[in-house]
Amino acid sequence: MGGPLCRRLLPERPLDPHGARVSADAFAGQHGELLSLAVDVGREAAELVRRRRPEGRVPVADVKSSATDPVTEIDRASEELIRRLVAEARPDDGFLGEEGDTLVGTSGVEWVVDPIDGTVNFMYGVPAYAVSIAARTGDQVVAGFVVNVADGRAWGATLGGGAYRLDGEPRRFVTPTPPPLTHLLVATGFGYDPEVRAAQGASVTQLLPQVRDIRRIGAAALDLCALAEGTVDAYVERGLQPWDLAAGGLIATEAGCVLSGLEGAPDRRLVMGAHPEIAPEYFELVRACGF
Incomplete structure (x- = not known):
């Protein structure tokens, strides 16, 4: 239902120069229609973000957890668009977004959305900020899509x-x-x-003296x-919502990575990830470094 209905609702034109519409039939597994939606x-939201971003620095509209945790009007506009299009395609689904109220649905499917992941990058014009959209049933994410708004690179699972x-x-x-532990590039x-x-x-x-180097991109979905795909070798971060x-977590695990928390599943306290060949050794190192 989700994919075909959404394709009727959205304009019949390319949404960005990097990709055409993708049929649910292109994906393996039973959740292809959710990913297609x-x-x-996500591409429609990315187009809105690109179109609405002014030249220069984007002004802050509000702050969240601290004075350095910004929200822009374009964050809000992106989430409003995503919420409306999902509701038109699947009116019984729930919705959890970074900027708006949580909507409890009746279908068993909930959409988990970051309308601009990497808002500080977006504000300053650093070309690493993304729209991230996932669908989950219960606590299990079943479909996810991430698009880097600045350059059009996109991933799904x-x-x-x-x-x-x-x-x-x-x-x-x-x-x-x-590579070996001492040669890991860690995000x-x-x-x-x-x-x-x-x-x-x-x-x-x-951690730094024990690995190749550290990268701090500023957008967790893009890090994952x-x-x-191996642009970095490992990942660790506290405080993820x-x-x-x-979406990024599902993409990483479906590509073959292992994600873990400090003592169990990844959560707000800690998320660490690596290829299964290096994961046990890397996770032990992360814990030893006091993350």
């Missing part, structure tokens, strides 16, 4: 159906074999609370997609 709506690059013709991919991020940020910095100080993790 996420792709259609369905539970049990694999991970895909979606800028251009869909092509399935897996995470490449990693991380920092929260907005000063005390948490200080603790994260101390942990990174311990980079992990999935469900909309930070949902």
Whole structure:
């Protein structure tokens, strides 16, 4: 229902220069229609973000967890568009977004959305900010789509159906074999609370001499997609919200990565990820560094 109906609702034109509409039939697994809807709506939101972004620095409309955790009017406009298009296609579904109220649905499917992941990058014009859309049933994410608004690179996945690059013709991919622990390129991020940020910095100080290097991109969904396809070798971050993790986390695991929390499933306390060949050793190192 989701994919075909959404394709009727949205304009019949390319949504960006990097990809055409993708049929649910292009994806393996039983959740292809949810991913197809996420792709259609996510590209439309990405086009809105690109179109609405002014030259220069984007002004802050509000702040959230701290004075350095910004929201822009374009964040809100992106989420409103996503919420409306999903509701038109699947009116009985729930919705959890970063900027708006939670909607409890009756279908058993909930959409978990970050309308602009990497808002600070977006504000400053750093070309790493994304629209992230996931569908989950219960606590299980079953479909996810992430598009880097600045350059059009896009990724998607369905539970049990694999991970895909979606800028251009869909092509399935897996995470490449990693280098040894001392040669890992590790992606991380920092929260907005000063005390948490200080603790994260101390942990990174311990980690840095034991790996190749650290990358701090500033958008968790893009970090997880980079992990999935091997642009980085490992990942660690504290403080992720469900909309930070949902789509990118599914893409990473469907590509073959292992994600974990400090003592169990990944959660707000900690998310770490790596290829299964290096994951046990890397996770032990992360814990030893005090993350």
